[in-house]
Amino acid sequence: MTANVYQLTAKEKRFIxxxxxxxxxxxxxxxxxxxxxxxxxxxxxxxxxxxxPLFHSYYEGxxxxxxxxxxxxxxxxxxxxxxxxxxxxxxxPLRYPKLNQLGFWLxxxxxxxxxxxxxxxxxxxxxxxxxxxxxxxxxxxxxTLVVVGSWIEGYGFYLTYYQWRKENLRTRTxxxxxxxLITMVMWQIATLGAAxxxxxxxxxxxxxxxxxxxxQLDRTYFWWTGHPLVYFWLLPAYISWYTxxxxxxxxxxxxxxxxxxxxxxxxxxxxxxxxxxxxxxxGVPSGWKMVHSLLTYSVFFPSMLTAFTVVASLENxxxxxxxxxxxxxxxxxxxxxxxxxxxxLAGILFFFGGIGGLVNASYNINLVVHNTSWVPxxxxxxxxxxxxxxxxxxLYWMVPYLTGKELWCKxxxxxxxxxxxxxxxxFSNAMHVVGLLGAPRRTPLGQAPYIPEExxxxxxxxxxxxxxxxxxVYLFVAVMIGSVLTKKKLSTEVEPPVxxxxxxxxxxxxxxxxxxxxxxxxxxxxxxxYGPQLVYQISTAQFTSxxxxxx
Amino acid sequence: MANKHESMHxxxxxxxWIIVSLAMLIVFFGAITVAGLxxxxxxxxxxxxxxxxxxxxSGTFAEPGLKEVAPKRYEAxxxxxxxxxxxxxxxxxxxxxVKFYVTSKDxxxxxxxxxxxxxxQIVPGQVSSLSVKFDEPGEYDFICxxxxxxxxxxxxxxxxxxx
Numbered sequence: 001m002t003a004n005v006y007q008l009t010a011k012e013k014r015f016i017x018x019x020x021x022x023x024x025x026x027x028x029x030x031x032x033x034x035x036x037x038x039x040x041x042x043x044x045x046x047x048x049x050x051x052x053p054l055f056h057s058y059y060e061g062x063x064x065x066x067x068x069x070x071x072x073x074x075x076x077x078x079x080x081x082x083x084x085x086x087x088x089x090x091x092x093p094l095r096y097p098k099l100n101q102l103g104f105w106l107x108x109x110x111x112x113x114x115x116x117x118x119x120x121x122x123x124x125x126x127x128x129x130x131x132x133x134x135x136x137x138x139x140x141x142x143x144t145l146v147v148v149g150s151w152i153e154g155y156g157f158y159l160t161y162y163q164w165r166k167e168n169l170r171t172r173t174x175x176x177x178x179x180x181l182i183t184m185v186m187w188q189i190a191t192l193g194a195a196x197x198x199x200x201x202x203x204x205x206x207x208x209x210x211x212x213x214x215x216q217l218d219r220t221y222f223w224w225t226g227h228p229l230v231y232f233w234l235l236p237a238y239i240s241w242y243t244x245x246x247x248x249x250x251x252x253x254x255x256x257x258x259x260x261x262x263x264x265x266x267x268x269x270x271x272x273x274x275x276x277x278x279x280x281x282x283g284v285p286s287g288w289k290m291v292h293s294l295l296t297y298s299v300f301f302p303s304m305l306t307a308f309t310v311v312a313s314l315e316n317x318x319x320x321x322x323x324x325x326x327x328x329x330x331x332x333x334x335x336x337x338x339x340x341x342x343x344x345l346a347g348i349l350f351f352f353g354g355i356g357g358l359v360n361a362s363y364n365i366n367l368v369v370h371n372t373s374w375v376p377x378x379x380x381x382x383x384x385x386x387x388x389x390x391x392x393x394x395l396y397w398m399v400p401y402l403t404g405k406e407l408w409c410k411x412x413x414x415x416x417x418x419x420x421x422x423x424x425x426x427f428s429n430a431m432h433v434v435g436l437l438g439a440p441r442r443t444p445l446g447q448a449p450y451i452p453e454e455x456x457x458x459x460x461x462x463x464x465x466x467x468x469x470x471x472x473v474y475l476f477v478a479v480m481i482g483s484v485l486t487k488k489k490l491s492t493e494v495e496p497p498v499x500x501x502x503x504x505x506x507x508x509x510x511x512x513x514x515x516x517x518x519x520x521x522x523x524x525x526x527x528x529x530y531g532p533q534l535v536y537q538i539s540t541a542q543f544t545s546x547x548x549x550x551x
Numbered sequence: 552m553a554n555k556h557e558s559m560h561x562x563x564x565x566x567x568w569i570i571v572s573l574a575m576l577i578v579f580f581g582a583i584t585v586a587g588l589x590x591x592x593x594x595x596x597x598x599x600x601x602x603x604x605x606x607x608x609s610g611t612f613a614e615p616g617l618k619e620v621a622p623k624r625y626e627a628x629x630x631x632x633x634x635x636x637x638x639x640x641x642x643x644x645x646x647x648x649v650k651f652y653v654t655s656k657d658x659x660x661x662x663x664x665x666x667x668x669x670x671x672q673i674v675p676g677q678v679s680s681l682s683v684k685f686d687e688p689g690e691y692d693f694i695c696x697x698x699x700x701x702x703x704x705x706x707x708x709x710x711x712x713x714x
Contacts, residue, residue, distance in 0.1 A: 132658055545603060
């Protein structure tokens, strides 16, 4: 197996590298505003004092934070990462590299077109852009191009895979490629909702071609995409935990077949769950909310499988390194490797994020936390730590692999990772607590007249967490820039740490390597979970809402 | 290679884990169902459509405010708009059951009645409705929980429950 390693060409490495450069650039700008929001909560309002008039309001900052971090950092990182998983896993170049380049450039053009109106305060609509708040058409068009570009990169992956499959009929798809492809397929099913919202409603409406919209229908379209979006972020982190982290820790993947099984479940169950973001919507019947609640609970199941396999793989690694006792193996893991430390700490906080997620998914318990700061507290454990800290960890080995140069200041990287963990623990815990007390999300709490004195201590912790995270994120950016600029070449090239499975993947049942039955299953589930409501909401839609500019 | 014996290998620990995971999910789901059905912890259901551009014509929202439908039973019609609720304040005696009907004149808003289970998305064109019983006298803020523009943070109102 290991004898036949495909070496990526310099051109392929550069192409993947550009995805990461855009991703990190987006993160470095987007992450500036998060801490400003956190500090505002603590009573230190930099928006009024320093950022005006360059950045016009708290909400322009919040829009930049959400769009650049949640949409751009993730999408560019993930498409770049999947490009690697496809080429390296299948041991062959992309079938049509020009197609993938086209996709990438469309994403970049889309990013620029969307960024300009945000920076000009023409699109302070946050990353959920709920109508009838109306942004500049350029914002919607830009976002659409980013999504379309990612689709085109996806087609490039499928065509490459199709070619490989024709030549390797009986071989199991290499696990990393298989998982990367499922992530992309899930994304393409998921983004159909946003595509409908943007192409049919928001773009024509913002251009004046449609007089009014039905905001309830657009919420339904949005959340068709909005929840699986979080799985689009999460699955690449899972890929790293399943297939890279065990090897980095010195062990093997515990179970190839359960890894594949859980990914199929993610494909099936990630999308038909959007109504759990709409539990308190007036226009969705409670019966359908209950159905999506049940399906959301089901998608928790493959996460439990993942937890077992990943922890079992790590325990094997820790024991192989001499770890003893119930938890002694944990200490023996290579914590001094920033890539490993990042992913382990990401996993620990993600565990708590998962528990909070169950609360959010719980139909009526959601009433207590919906639209409170509990929710951003929650997703800063999931997307901003489970996912983002893992992506940082991946870059800590990937950048030296791509550049052939040493990671600049490895110690800084280890410190960065711990700062993220500590800062996020403080920030997120405080956000959860004030959320339970009733603080709304998306609100400059420093200005809100209804905030009781007793919350001050929690809001201070929000601010302190934000400051620590600000230091951490720029330490990360410094390590990235340093690693690209450094002149220290590596003596031996980095070998991508792809873990072997304990059992030969070829013994994995073939039904876990067939696309058609699973795709048909996903389609049927979607039709059941969304079909009747979509027909109902579209047929009874009242397109009465004109656009408003409220910022 | 292809003729190797295929099997879905599941470790005994893993099997236990799977069973426990499934059992947990069933228990959790059962618990929220019981809470919903037995204790009446409900989420909003569709109640009516209105034209957000012409709420006066809709009848019920022509004059927002509190209406007593029976002793200690009220209906509260509240209009949300940037950046206030109308009416801003309502007063009921302790022990009252109030059914809230809230809609928006412009963009989306939120309506969260602090320290109760009332939490609703307010969507123009729709009417959001939930009931609550006020047992304890005191002041209950209702705050806007959805970003609705520059004045969002100041958008709130109050239910005063008198002894």
